[in-house]
Amino acid sequence: MTMARRAALVFALLLVFSAIGPAPARDLIVGVASVVDGDTIEIHGQRIRLFGIDAPESSQLCVRPTGERWYCGQRASFALADRIGHATVSCQPRDFDRYGRVVAVCFKGNEDLNRWMVASGWAAAYKQYSLDYVAEEVGARRSRINIWSGEFEMPWDWRLQHRRRKSNGPK
Numbered sequence: 001m002t003m004a005r006r007a008a009l010v011f012a013l014l015l016v017f018s019a020i021g022p023a024p025a026r027d028l029i030v031g032v033a034s035v036v037d038g039d040t041i042e043i044h045g046q047r048i049r050l051f052g053i054d055a056p057e058s059s060q061l062c063v064r065p066t067g068e069r070w071y072c073g074q075r076a077s078f079a080l081a082d083r084i085g086h087a088t089v090s091c092q093p094r095d096f097d098r099y100g101r102v103v104a105v106c107f108k109g110n111e112d113l114n115r116w117m118v119a120s121g122w123a124a125a126y127k128q129y130s131l132d133y134v135a136e137e138v139g140a141r142r143s144r145i146n147i148w149s150g151e152f153e154m155p156w157d158w159r160l161q162h163r164r165r166k167s168n169g170p171k
Contacts, residue, residue, distance in 0.1 A: 029104065033089040038076030038123055040101070043089060047101045050114045051094045052130030054155045055080075055123035057162075062152035072147050073155075076122040079146075083116060084108055121146030124154060
């Protein structure tokens, strides 16, 4: 194929894709966020799942070294809400999840909020989908902070158990 034909093909493809427009999952989402839970926010009515992390569910309990049970999922949500405050958040979409939510890396200014949640011990690196935050999880585990301070069930395991209980009824 000649250089001229390649250039014409590239130009034609650019015209087609510019007519279609960019994929909606790639458009930056910017606004004041409200926290749904420790790994989900909402901006302008759009739910956004934080990419590469998994925080305990709001009703999930963790156990402190003293044996005291505490609502670690609820506390993770509060920590994220406190970190965001009333600041503008910008999210870079990566994908959609099976519930149709945008999956994104979100920032407050230049701070990666997904990274902050894992580094602060409020979420685990969701290694099934990404290895981006594994080092932060290792640091939080070593420091034994927040969810890593005692015992807890990984959020993905906790959800699986609770779905089974709901579908099988009380035992």
